[in-house]
Amino acid sequence: MKRPENNEWLDKVLSETIGSKKPRADFEHFKRKHPDAVEMLTSRAGANSASRDPLTIRNIIMKSPFTKIAAAAVLIIAAFVGVRHFGGSIDGTTVAFAQITENMNKMPWMHTVVEGAGERLEVWYSYEFSIKVSKHANGEIKYKDFRKRVLQVYDPETSTVTFSHMMPDAQAGMGDSALDFPKLAIKLFEDAGEKVVQETGKYKGRDVKIFKMSGFLGGMDMKVEMTVDAEKNILLFLNQKAEKAGKLAMEANGYFDYPENGPESIYDVGIPKSAKIVRSEKEEEKKAYDKAFEEAILVIDAREDWPEPHDLVMKYWQARNAKNYDDLAVFWPGSATWNRQALEKEEPIEYVFDEAQSTETQGHIIVPYSTKNYFGKNGKYSLKMRLSNEKSSKGRYYIISGN
Amino acid sequence: MNPDSEIQLVEAAQNGHLESFGILYERYHSSMVALAYSMLSDRDLAEDAAQEVFAAACRDIAKLKSKEKFAAWLAGICRNTARQMLRSKGRDTILTDGQLTVSSTSDGDSQLRTVVSRAIQQLKPAERELIVLRYYDNLPYERIASVLDVSIQAVNGRLNRAKRKIAKYLKRNGLTGDDYETS
Numbered sequence: 001m002k003r004p005e006n007n008e009w010l011d012k013v014l015s016e017t018i019g020s021k022k023p024r025a026d027f028e029h030f031k032r033k034h035p036d037a038v039e040m041l042t043s044r045a046g047a048n049s050a051s052r053d054p055l056t057i058r059n060i061i062m063k064s065p066f067t068k069i070a071a072a073a074v075l076i077i078a079a080f081v082g083v084r085h086f087g088g089s090i091d092g093t094t095v096a097f098a099q100i101t102e103n104m105n106k107m108p109w110m111h112t113v114v115e116g117a118g119e120r121l122e123v124w125y126s127y128e129f130s131i132k133v134s135k136h137a138n139g140e141i142k143y144k145d146f147r148k149r150v151l152q153v154y155d156p157e158t159s160t161v162t163f164s165h166m167m168p169d170a171q172a173g174m175g176d177s178a179l180d181f182p183k184l185a186i187k188l189f190e191d192a193g194e195k196v197v198q199e200t201g202k203y204k205g206r207d208v209k210i211f212k213m214s215g216f217l218g219g220m221d222m223k224v225e226m227t228v229d230a231e232k233n234i235l236l237f238l239n240q241k242a243e244k245a246g247k248l249a250m251e252a253n254g255y256f257d258y259p260e261n262g263p264e265s266i267y268d269v270g271i272p273k274s275a276k277i278v279r280s281e282k283e284e285e286k287k288a289y290d291k292a293f294e295e296a297i298l299v300i301d302a303r304e305d306w307p308e309p310h311d312l313v314m315k316y317w318q319a320r321n322a323k324n325y326d327d328l329a330v331f332w333p334g335s336a337t338w339n340r341q342a343l344e345k346e347e348p349i350e351y352v353f354d355e356a357q358s359t360e361t362q363g364h365i366i367v368p369y370s371t372k373n374y375f376g377k378n379g380k381y382s383l384k385m386r387l388s389n390e391k392s393s394k395g396r397y398y399i400i401s402g403n
Numbered sequence: 404m405n406p407d408s409e410i411q412l413v414e415a416a417q418n419g420h421l422e423s424f425g426i427l428y429e430r431y432h433s434s435m436v437a438l439a440y441s442m443l444s445d446r447d448l449a450e451d452a453a454q455e456v457f458a459a460a461c462r463d464i465a466k467l468k469s470k471e472k473f474a475a476w477l478a479g480i481c482r483n484t485a486r487q488m489l490r491s492k493g494r495d496t497i498l499t500d501g502q503l504t505v506s507s508t509s510d511g512d513s514q515l516r517t518v519v520s521r522a523i524q525q526l527k528p529a530e531r532e533l534i535v536l537r538y539y540d541n542l543p544y545e546r547i548a549s550v551l552d553v554s555i556q557a558v559n560g561r562l563n564r565a566k567r568k569i570a571k572y573l574k575r576n577g578l579t580g581d582d583y584e585t586s
Contacts, residue, residue, distance in 0.1 A: 010566055010573075011538075017519040018538040025432035027425040030457060037461035042419050245554070 100226075103233045106382050109262040116240070116252020124262040124269075130401060133263050135270070143266035146401075154271045161266060162278045203227045203236055234258065289337050296333030296398070297391045306396045309356035313367040313385050316399055321348035332399040333391070354381050363390045365397065413470040424464070428457055431474060434550050435481045437539035441532045442485040444524075452488055456481045475552035515578060522572035530565040537562060 031038050104110060110125045120137040130146040139156030153162045197212040207230040213223070221244070227237040238254035263269045300306060307315055312331060319327035323344060329336035352375045354368040368381035375381065385402035389395045415423035432453060439452035459480050467476050523534055536547045544562075548555045 007566075010570055013515065013519050014523075014534065014538040014566075014569070015541065017516045018523070018535055019540070025429045027428045030428060030454065031421075033454065034458040034461065037458040038421065041416065041424060041461045041464065042421050 100228055100233055100235060103382075104235060104258075107234065107258040109259050111257050111259055111262065112254060114252060114254045116250065126262050131262070133266070133269055141266060141269055141271060143263075143269075152266045154266060154275060158276075159272065159274070160276045160278050161271065200230065201227075206236070207231065208236065289334050292329065292336040293334040293391075296330050296336070299330045300333070300392055300396050300398055301394050306394070309365055309367055309387050309397045310353055312387070312397060313369060313399065314351075314353050316385075317349075317351050317369075320346070330398075332402075352381075356387070359386075364388050364400075409473065410470045413464070413467065413473045417465050417467070417470075424461060427473065431477055431550070432457070433540040434474070434536060434542060434546060435477060437536045437542065438478055438481045438532060438550065439485045440539060441535035442482065442528075443488060448488060449485075452481065452484050455484045459484070472552065474546075474549040478550045478552075518573065518576050518578055519569070522569040522576075525572060526565055526568060530561065530568070533558065533561055534565050534569070 108126070110123075112121075112123045112125075114121045114123075122135040124133045125131070132142075132144045132146070134142045139154075141154040143152040143154075144150075151164045153164075154160070155162070199210045199212065201208055201210050209228045209230050211224075211226040211228065213225075221242070223241045223243070225239045226235060227239075228234065229236055235256050237256065240250075240252050240254075241248060242250035267273065306312075316328065316331040318324075319331065320343070325336070325340065325343070328343075350372040351369050352372050356365045356367050358365055364386060366384045366386050369383050369385060370378075370381040383402070386400055387397040388400045389397045392398065409427075412423045412427055416427060435453040435456045436446075436449050439456070440446060440449035443449050443452060456477060460477055463480075467473065469476070523531055526534065533547065533551065536542050536550065542550075544555045544558045548558045551558065553561075
């Protein structure tokens, strides 16, 4: 120790900055405040509680921070793709990574199988239709249509399919996922960012780039290897290891492929046709969205002038970058109910836009666009915004989805 | 802290013995407040989070199989609870945007504390957890080790590394003026 007086000084400063009056540990107060929890504990008196309430593998994964992170980390790429595609934002700090996700966005479907941490998860994404389907080892299946904001959940224990209405800001991606992939992914990469190594190699006969990352996370040393197709720059394989005290504590693998077609309904991923259908509408959420949507349409039709689709999309992104929520709410009807604070945190991104193009659906058009950076490097557009004029009495186009 | 006695406390609590749970509550309450504070950057919210953590632990303690890992299990609940609180506040990222609230003072130390707070904020989340656990309530290394589920040696090493980073940050901001090294 070179200058111990500095160590003491730092200790003092840290204690003064962080230190608090000791938080009062008042168990009597706790008991009064949480009678139900206390009753649950005391009701076990005399019983062999551990055997009464066994843990399932899934519970372990959900409840342990270590296994949760280990299981989640293998879905990093999938998470980013989902976030990006369904309208959220990604952290732009990892340029190479952003490039890979942008390329993956262009694929019509992505299919992922993740195995490890006692869990197996199979996921399909449709970029064209904003659909995500996830199938767990326990038989549970979730089918999410982000465009229609419909969630279908198959419960194998009751053999039922529950239909419900998704929150409007669910289109921010998989943030409602139990394992909370995107946030963990961002965190992991930020933590590991200082130790990224890129190598070249072969994977199933293809030339690949291998990104190796490591970092300390959740009390473990995490190592992630991403195998990326060198030509197409898309993810093919992901391996994640968690080590504790130099010993392997967890390993999981993610396999990625990009089929032309995916499941068109929840019935295409193996649920019995005899499953009962249950509806669970969250009426208040739906009402708020519908109200915001209708108000926006009224404004659109009342305005003296209304931009053409290309200009509308451009103005939309200008407004989003400028945090002009009044304009956002009108350009994209219903978006007034989105999570405002999440939008507030987005970093401005500069985009370039193509001319509007017609689609096979009457009343729908798309406007291709891309980040200025991507377009500058590749000379093409990688993203799309879809517009409709169905609800406007004047046939004016407004945004209904985007990636 | 005798590990065997802690395991006995956990077993007793699992069998419905409320007083044993109370002892565990007293033992780890400040650790959980500190851990939540490292994520939430708000002392009042951290207190609320700790309450929720123990309520969840009270309900679910029967599910804990590794009794010797009680503190780490509690810490896991705490992190999840804090994340949920961040989510419910509409925050989009975990552990990245808050700045630790510093005690208001009328003296010249206020500026120093603000810079120190920023120095803590630029640490990696795991390092920030460690620093806040250590200095929030002067927790002993042994307690920190059990909460973070690492060895005491690891706590010592990581704490020193985190402090070096803080010292460098302070130096860059002209606040120490001296070299800083730890063993």
